[in-house]
Amino acid sequence: MDALGSPAIGVLVVAPISAILLHEAILKRVEVDHLTLHLLATSTAVYWLTVYYAGLFFATLVATAFLVPLCLCIILYRAFFHPLKAFPGPFGARISKWWTVKQVWDTNWHWYRVQQGMHAKYGDYVRTGPRELAIFDPAAIQPLLGFKSPTTKGPFYDVMETSLHLNRDKVFHRQRRKIWDNAMKESLSDYAPHVEDFTSQLLKRLREADGKPVPLLDYCSFYSYDVMADLAFGKPMGFVKGESSQVAENVLRTLTDGLNALGILYHIPWFMNAIGILTSLAGPLKEWTDWSQQQMKERMAVKDARPDFTGHLISNTARGPKGDSLLYGDSRLIISAGAETTSTSLTFIFMHLAVHQHYLRAIRKEYRESESSYSCERSSPLLDAVIYESMRLWPSVFLASQRIAPPQGMTISGHYIPGNTIITIPPFPLNRDPRNFEQPDFFIPERWTTRPELVANKSAFLPFSTGPYNCAGKGLAMMEMRSVISRVVNEFDILLPEGFDQDVYFGGIKDRLTAGPPNQFVSFQKAK
Template structure:
């Protein structure tokens, strides 16, 4: 069987090294992962067909083996980030993050805490990635005047307000979202209260019974967000959801573990994205959302709402409208459900805070509105989000070509930087007694907050969360009204330390399943 000549083998090796020096070092290829895989596979199998399998394998080895070795040597010893400390495995490949995620059972947030202690505030956590734990980096990286841009993670899946790296497009689309939120949220507040009323009705039926807290929080948040995005809820709280809705929810909840791996390697998500429109559970979600949006578009508007605002400003691009509506549901539901779950759990673990929230809520009943601050209730919510932020993923930013100077540290250009919120919120430089749940730090004990700007649960700058006001409305409505009528009681033998030790990093935070009792107050 024929084998390549020495000249051909050397040419393949030279081509590999040239590819790295003149292309891979200078051009971001994360978004080209699928074309690269398809091209490489096509060349291999076409060579195997014409010249034999051994010939193709030898030629491929002469290309890929030297390329791999050269890349690893470059990343370890010659890369612009070579002087930034970090684990050797992380310098070589993001597979290190996948391996660490697997070995720690999705506790990557704790790995980052350990890395800060070992290496300091600037740690190389990927071949071209630096995780920053220095609060002085917040403004240069995320602030309104920042010169950074979004990282390759935002090229994944479908284009929307959030998942895109085009600054002019984002500015234009964000303006639409902000205007829509401002114009419609006040009118949407009664819908929020309506869904809270449905939840209260269900809790009255389940009075004293053990119920799955995370599931109930998820039902609520998905109903609210589908109503906002499409005009109609999925019907989870009432228990009359369709089979398609149940399947879609199962897809999202069961897919969280996959996201715990995938967010470390956006190139892999990019490679898989085209297949989600062909078959599988995500296709079902996309098809369902198309049907819902077309039905919403066909409805004559009796009163403008957020959905109609998006529709009216997306007439020329149905794909963007669908991308935004799906973003609204998935991003808004998951984050709110985890925030609700953790807040209820903290109150159940600290009943004196539950009583304090109830007392304040009743004192403000005459003026209560979910769109208005309720000081101690808000403090409890903020403290819960500080201890367990809904998103563990430190949003990727790309430094400008000239690099970035932060607090005496130079970060080379075209470097992916992240600021993981969990580590920031557990840093004693920012918060005294950071591992303790103390809502008073936001009210009567401000001395426990050393650096208030470090707390950014909805991010900051031009890419901050567009749904912050809605999330606050939901949290106030559910926490306030439920605690006003119920005690949240944990089952016998519950171990608070064990529960929170089992919180997982799925990009979003993953509360463990926990049964609780909502017990109606006798007064």
């Protein structure tokens, strides 16, 4: 130590004290998720400056003297002294969200099954992260997600760009959502013929397949991405007709293939935020960003465009860099969120009908008996029941929306939730809870029609979420599903390959933020 000199020894004494003060004064009190890249850049710069002026050995010694006490403080605080210490849950989850990442990886993206296991083992209120609770109690839905909820969105919504969905400002969201709702209200009926036109294109492609097996998920994705691109930019991507460009195909591949990564990154938004800055500079995400921005620029430049959803957004958004950036973000939200959720929902519905052929025939009968008055805007009792039951069993979004408890905390069902706690309500375990739905693992559409006693707690069914952040595109999604399911089933039988095992198929569905169904080949054969 003498060789280091008094100033150096002083630095080594101050380093651990500074680490403890940093943790006590800032890290345990302030959310720093959005500052990851800044903190990493700053600490790296300080380290190499110390190397330059004092040598590698001393710089490493100081870094160790700072980081080891800091890590110990964080671990001990999270494990034994955190306000959430009384809530049960896996010990590893108390320490770090990397525990969750490992579970996702080890289970091959079956996090929703891990959540079910935690619910069974620990109860309705489970600590799933250093400052995170997963709540499986339906009584928490309105206090957390409802219109009068005092909660705000969690750090996940700070990632990437600003859009209607990706922001945490309640006032901004309320103002922007009003524009979206008015646009949907004014344009949805006018857009119904476009939905039917895309369905006609899909039917033509299925006829051309002439009963040969086709990849179901791909075909559903082609349809939904074309619909949403048309909604966002006034023109489709050309997938259903087989006329897509190479750039459009790259975009689709980026969005679908990237979902596996999102299934992990969702749990560590601080990391997602950091790499989001980097991926915006190069790589597949930049291609997607550049393409969508160019499409929106072209749409904004159209004179006397037909009245539509995007036109309403454009006319109600201030022009300039900030307003244009918001339109670019909203256009990407329309496609990425709207297309992926609809394609997975359609895939699951078709698979359920292929497994349960009597429902397929019943929907065909319902459609043909009311064909003269058919409209994708109107409810069809059996068809809607099949859609709801499929969405209950396999929601298109496994993501449990993050909410932050208010600083003063809140009490739900006698449980006090400390302030600034991240709270989630996982939808899959909620839908499979026998307290909410009798025979929860069985496909029984009648629970939504003639057997309402099988729905013990309807408030637990949240296919489009609830409250101020509920799905703005619910009406459009239902139009698409009604149009595609009824018209395809009217014309085709859906046949699975010989040896198909439904347990293997449904057991292969992944939690990738949205649901990830296997790309099963099925045959659409002309119905009698």
